[in-house]
Amino acid sequence: MMGFAKEPRPLDQVTWRNGEIGDATDIHRQVWSVEIKGGQNPMVRHGSEKVRAVRVVKEGRLGYATSRTQPWIQLKQEAMIAASHGPETKMDEPVISSRKVPVAESQWCSAMFQQIYDAASALYDDLENLDHEFRPSVMVAYHETATNLSNSTGGHAAWTHGYWDVSAGGRKVSGTDFHGIAETRLGADAIPDVNQVGQDLAKRFLWGQNLQSVDSGKYPIVFLPPVTMGLLASVLARLSGPALIAGNSPWEDQREQPVLSSLLSILSDAVIPDGPRTGPFDDEGTATGTWPLIEQGVLKNFVLDRDAARRLGFEPLGMGYRASPNALPMSLPANLVISPGMAPLAEMLTRFPRLLILNGWIGGRPTNPLRGDISGNASDLYYVDHGFVTGRVKNAVVSVNVFDALSHQLLEVGQEVTWATQGMMQAAPGKFPPLLIDQVDVAVRH
Amino acid sequence: MSVRHPVDEGILSSLNAFAARADVDEVEIRLEFNETSQIDTLNDRVLHQTHVVDVGGNVRVFANGVVGFVHFDGWDDIGRHVDEAILLAKWGQGQASPFRMADTRPVRMIQRLETREDPLAVSLENKVALLLHYAEVARSIHPLIKSTTGRYFDRYRHLWFVNNRGTAIEQEKLDLGGNILVIARDRTGIAQRGVSFGSSNDFGVVRGLDDAVCEAAVTAVALLDAPEIVGGEYTVVVDPHLAGVFAHEAFGHLSEADGQVGDPGLLAEMQIGRHFGPANLHIYDTGRDLGSRGYLPVDDEGIPATDIDLIKDGILVGRLHSRETAAQLGELPTGNARALHYRFPPIVRMRNTVIAPGNTSFEDLFQGIEKGIYAKGSHGGQTNGELFTFLAAEAYLIENGQITRPLRNAVLTGNVFSTLAQITAVGNDFTRYEGGGGCGKAGQMPLPVSHHAPSLRIERCLVGGRNR
Numbered sequence: 001m002m003g004f005a006k007e008p009r010p011l012d013q014v015t016w017r018n019g020e021i022g023d024a025t026d027i028h029r030q031v032w033s034v035e036i037k038g039g040q041n042p043m044v045r046h047g048s049e050k051v052r053a054v055r056v057v058k059e060g061r062l063g064y065a066t067s068r069t070q071p072w073i074q075l076k077q078e079a080m081i082a083a084s085h086g087p088e089t090k091m092d093e094p095v096i097s098s099r100k101v102p103v104a105e106s107q108w109c110s111a112m113f114q115q116i117y118d119a120a121s122a123l124y125d126d127l128e129n130l131d132h133e134f135r136p137s138v139m140v141a142y143h144e145t146a147t148n149l150s151n152s153t154g155g156h157a158a159w160t161h162g163y164w165d166v167s168a169g170g171r172k173v174s175g176t177d178f179h180g181i182a183e184t185r186l187g188a189d190a191i192p193d194v195n196q197v198g199q200d201l202a203k204r205f206l207w208g209q210n211l212q213s214v215d216s217g218k219y220p221i222v223f224l225p226p227v228t229m230g231l232l233a234s235v236l237a238r239l240s241g242p243a244l245i246a247g248n249s250p251w252e253d254q255r256e257q258p259v260l261s262s263l264l265s266i267l268s269d270a271v272i273p274d275g276p277r278t279g280p281f282d283d284e285g286t287a288t289g290t291w292p293l294i295e296q297g298v299l300k301n302f303v304l305d306r307d308a309a310r311r312l313g314f315e316p317l318g319m320g321y322r323a324s325p326n327a328l329p330m331s332l333p334a335n336l337v338i339s340p341g342m343a344p345l346a347e348m349l350t351r352f353p354r355l356l357i358l359n360g361w362i363g364g365r366p367t368n369p370l371r372g373d374i375s376g377n378a379s380d381l382y383y384v385d386h387g388f389v390t391g392r393v394k395n396a397v398v399s400v401n402v403f404d405a406l407s408h409q410l411l412e413v414g415q416e417v418t419w420a421t422q423g424m425m426q427a428a429p430g431k432f433p434p435l436l437i438d439q440v441d442v443a444v445r446h
Numbered sequence: 447m448s449v450r451h452p453v454d455e456g457i458l459s460s461l462n463a464f465a466a467r468a469d470v471d472e473v474e475i476r477l478e479f480n481e482t483s484q485i486d487t488l489n490d491r492v493l494h495q496t497h498v499v500d501v502g503g504n505v506r507v508f509a510n511g512v513v514g515f516v517h518f519d520g521w522d523d524i525g526r527h528v529d530e531a532i533l534l535a536k537w538g539q540g541q542a543s544p545f546r547m548a549d550t551r552p553v554r555m556i557q558r559l560e561t562r563e564d565p566l567a568v569s570l571e572n573k574v575a576l577l578l579h580y581a582e583v584a585r586s587i588h589p590l591i592k593s594t595t596g597r598y599f600d601r602y603r604h605l606w607f608v609n610n611r612g613t614a615i616e617q618e619k620l621d622l623g624g625n626i627l628v629i630a631r632d633r634t635g636i637a638q639r640g641v642s643f644g645s646s647n648d649f650g651v652v653r654g655l656d657d658a659v660c661e662a663a664v665t666a667v668a669l670l671d672a673p674e675i676v677g678g679e680y681t682v683v684v685d686p687h688l689a690g691v692f693a694h695e696a697f698g699h700l701s702e703a704d705g706q707v708g709d710p711g712l713l714a715e716m717q718i719g720r721h722f723g724p725a726n727l728h729i730y731d732t733g734r735d736l737g738s739r740g741y742l743p744v745d746d747e748g749i750p751a752t753d754i755d756l757i758k759d760g761i762l763v764g765r766l767h768s769r770e771t772a773a774q775l776g777e778l779p780t781g782n783a784r785a786l787h788y789r790f791p792p793i794v795r796m797r798n799t800v801i802a803p804g805n806t807s808f809e810d811l812f813q814g815i816e817k818g819i820y821a822k823g824s825h826g827g828q829t830n831g832e833l834f835t836f837l838a839a840e841a842y843l844i845e846n847g848q849i850t851r852p853l854r855n856a857v858l859t860g861n862v863f864s865t866l867a868q869i870t871a872v873g874n875d876f877t878r879y880e881g882g883g884g885c886g887k888a889g890q891m892p893l894p895v896s897h898h899a900p901s902l903r904i905e906r907c908l909v910g911g912r913n914r
Contacts (some may be wrong), residue, residue: 032496034538039708039774041545043513045559047789049502049521049695068519085570087492104538117538165813171831173711216678246488246593248629248636254845326498363835367855370629370636373674375857375910377833397859397910399677441912443677 004163013072014054016152021093022056022079023151024072027325030106032113033141034120038128044117051325057091058083062307066326090310094286096155103429107162108144116140120195123168127196136170140191143276149285161279167246168201179208179392180360180379182226186419188274189273204359204380207381212383212391214444220355220411221398221440222348222384225420225432230364230374232336234402235266236427237369239293239339240330241308248370254299260403262297263341268319268333269431274419275335276429277321283329288318290330293333297407305331321428336430341413348436350387356442357382357389358398374403378442399441412436458616461608464528468610470535472508472547474747475528477521478788479604483570487577487596489585495570495731503527504788509535511544517789545707547769548779552612553748559618562648562737565600573598576652577626580641580659584628587663590670592631594663594695597882598624598652613748620646621739621894623882626659630666637669637854638764639823639839642881644894646741651880665840665852672852675841677911681818682858682904683811686877688838690897693801694885695827696834696862697722701731701756701764702782702794702887703771705831712831715777715863720762723866728802729757731766733781739880740798740896747783747792754780757866768794786890793888801899805870811871811903818844823855826883835859837912857910865904873901 014024029049036042053066056079063083065075103224120140127136144162149155181204186193243249251259262301270278282288284306291335292300294392304312305320308331320329349355366372381393400409414434461475478502486493505527506515513883514535516527529878565573577596584594600622610811623644630637634888639662645651684692706712733742743751747769755763767775771794783792812820823839841856842849877898882893 017880037708040449040506040543040704041511041513041770042538043515043791044538045515045791046514046530046534047517048519049517049789064496066496066498067501068499070499082495087495113537114560133709133711135712171709173709173832175711176715176832176861178830180830196611217579240495242488242595245628246595248593248631250636252514305828328494328496330494335612360830362830362833363826363837363857363859365826365837367825367837367839367857368636368638369852370638373855373912375677375835375855375859377835377859377908377910379830379833395861395908397677397857397908399855399910399912401912441677443910445679445906445908 004410011072011148011150012354014076014150020152022054023093023149024076025053026148027051027053028146029325030108031141031279031353032108032116033139033144034116035139036120036124037137038135049325053326054079056080057089061087062085062089062091064328076235089307092152092310093151094155094284094316095153096151096157096285096424097287105160105352106144106146107160108142111405112142115191116142119191121164123166123194127168127170130202133173134170134172138168141165149281151285157281157285159279159281163188163274163276166192166194166197181205181208184419186274186276189283207382207389208392210391212393213446214383214393214442216442216444218439219442220352220436220438222345222357223435223437224357224359225418225430227358227361227364228338228432228435229420229429229430230361230376231402231406232266232430233427234366234369234372235406236303236333240303241305243370244302245308245311250370251299255311257299260294260297260406263350263406263410263413264294264297264406265292265339266294267292267337267339268303269337270318270334271433272335272337275431277334282318282320282334283322284320286316286318286320288334291317303331303333305329333428336428338413338432340415340417340433342415343412344415345434346387348412348434349384351412351436353386355384356393357384360397366402374402376397395445397443399443400437404438405440408436410435411438411441450525457606458608458614460802461606462614464524465608465610468507468528468532469890470509470532472610473528474506474607474609475503475524476788477503477606480601480787482601484599485573485577487574487581489581489593490578492574504789504791505531506791507531507535508547512538515791546773548772550611550749550769550779553744553750554614555744557618557743558618561620563650565622566602568649576740580626580655582657583659584626584663587660588630588667590630590632590667591628591631591663595627596624598666607748609748615744617744622649623739624652624664625882626655628659628662630670632670634791635670637666639666639669642883644739644880644882645737646739646894647737648775648868666869668852669840669854672854674855675853675909675911677909679906680909681815682909683818683820683844684902684904685822686875686899686901688821688836689801689826689899689902690799690879691824691836692902693834693899694796694799694895694897695829696798696865697729697756698731698796699829700831700862701766703765703767703775704794706765707771707774716762716765718762721760722757722762723760724869725760726804726872727757727760727869729800730755730802731782731796731799734799735798735896736877738798738896739894740796742784742797743782744783745783745792746785749777749781749783751781755800766794766796767814768792771907784893787895790890793890795887796885796895797894798896798898800897801872803874803876803900806871806873808873808875808901811873811901812844812847815844815847816890819856820844820849821858829862832862833859834862841871859908859910865907868905870904871903872903876900
């Protein structure tokens, strides 16, 4: 949900003298949510954060000051002082187009709380009916961020972006077997269809009712979005500013070279309607768009904020985002998207007589991101026999090298894309199709 | 660095007045002043430095089985925020039998910060100089050291908390930590090893790390040529650092009662008195270890810290509670309700999770192992309650009871219930490890925690890795 207004709110208290470089950003982030969890009191929540941040470049050094309460003039003074002993920077400021930009009015109205509560209650009731020992967990939320930015080039932009978020799942514990399921859906203009979420969860719950034994070995595995994000952490590490500046990325001289499978196209997409990071500008005021990072396996663009781009001799593309409202913008993609392929998931499941589906991976992150070795305890792994899911596989460790998996081991990219929300350990929200990867190592303990 | 707010005894009285007038089952009001500094360095230069001041608070209300929670920036209009939280709680539709909070005795206290070396008194220049010095130490070790990154943070918190049960607390807290990460690179690969540090009262932990940084650099170079572990089952010896992560991931999270309430299957498995591990296994959680990052003399619901035995003599004897979960299970609050920041409500979290020392010498832990893994240090871990994974920073092959050669990508996994039973030796090398990371749960990360432990020997541990 994107808001528009005729005039952006002025940040008229922050003025820039000739020769000064810097920007001032006013961020107002709000969330309204209802959370219902088995065995706990439901929680109705409204959070509001108002962050002011000023960046200043003085004699090639960056000063940064941020506060939730201080006056703008004081913040700018603090940033100037910080710049006198701050880190060296090549950061510059973008010229912001004078065109009217999407802006600034909140889309929230109190009636939306009732919609949120009704949706959360309905989904909770659906999940409660799955099994009398199933412990459901549902959260429905509306997130909205209003950003108002001005900079030393005289540019001024303001925009509001909101999205809906349904996160649901639960767990049934039988003896020492934990059968957990979870799904996330995001929506741009309305609450995602909670009936569909409930049906998808019910299907997965049924898949897992039966336990299936497999032997250790190499298997074709369909990686679903929650685990795909784990794979992309290593790809991002090689593409991102810090590794490139440090000279640690093996891809530093691989632009326009094939680095992954030609089946794979990975984008930084700031235009996709329901994306948490969708917006006309990044957090540095650079105009955004949809940029290929990897196009049919060929490295096209790095993930660089303005400082990293200038240091490395590239034009900034709008990939400077804050990890949290009062953090400095850094080299991060907008919404990370893998372009879908042609095959529906149901067809992919018939590609081999027997294969596995991986949807949950405990600890599935690399010990060394740049190298890309990942192993994780499969918490949501299913066995597929001639296209039919026959049960859940337990006590299995799935191991890949990301760069092998996404190059010669990648067999097919699926059609259905779904969001993997940005978790605590992830750099960006992602929207991915299923990936069929062959010859994946699975170690099983019987 | 900005001037800290002076202590104002009047704040608690004002908050008490707001709490007293609220006609609900429970109301809590929290105000915070947070001052955080962070420095990131790369080799011989500063990459980022930030100094952030957060001022804000939250209100949590329980009314007829619904929780209303509001968080806000600034300290204006507290009455309006209380009213909003009440409105949200009363607006929601509660359950037929709402869960109450456990009754507790009111606590009235003011806790001042006591430091050994106060990080707020150390200049930014000195902090930067230390990080850059460690980068130089690492660089000098070997030409294959490609880069060294340094990260340092300190966070001072001043909190005021009241509830409508008469509790009124003013607290100062400190958390500091960071790491030095050394990256080696050659034509064939990249390897990294780090040194991590943390404390709740002493900047001194950042000093004197030269030897540790040298060792990290040497190890990073050695890991360049290390082959990847072949996945499978092994007998594993884990060092105290990794054993602490194991206690945290493999058992601590399972002991958090907010994961148990409303789950009849799990409550049946977590019956107090159940046999869980060997007779000499003793795991407890404490908030009273002064100086550790898990030090928490009073939690974020105003409950004073107690030591909670979780496993004693191999038997399950306790679990970690908030007031809400304690009431539901008819047990006592344990002082484990924690919130990362005023943006979050308190949830059940660990503090310092400890495995008490055993009596096996380090050498004896390896006896009789024909082929196994010795795992050191940690890149973190994760659990879903039943299954856990932890990522070792270093791994070595054990052959015929001897450590023989380094391996890479050591990811140890298992089932909590069976793995605890497969601990066959507890070392006598108890170590108080304090790192610069933190624990993540329900979006609240990184929460400062500690884990102190000895080395452990675990049989039949499933280790990830590609089979070549």
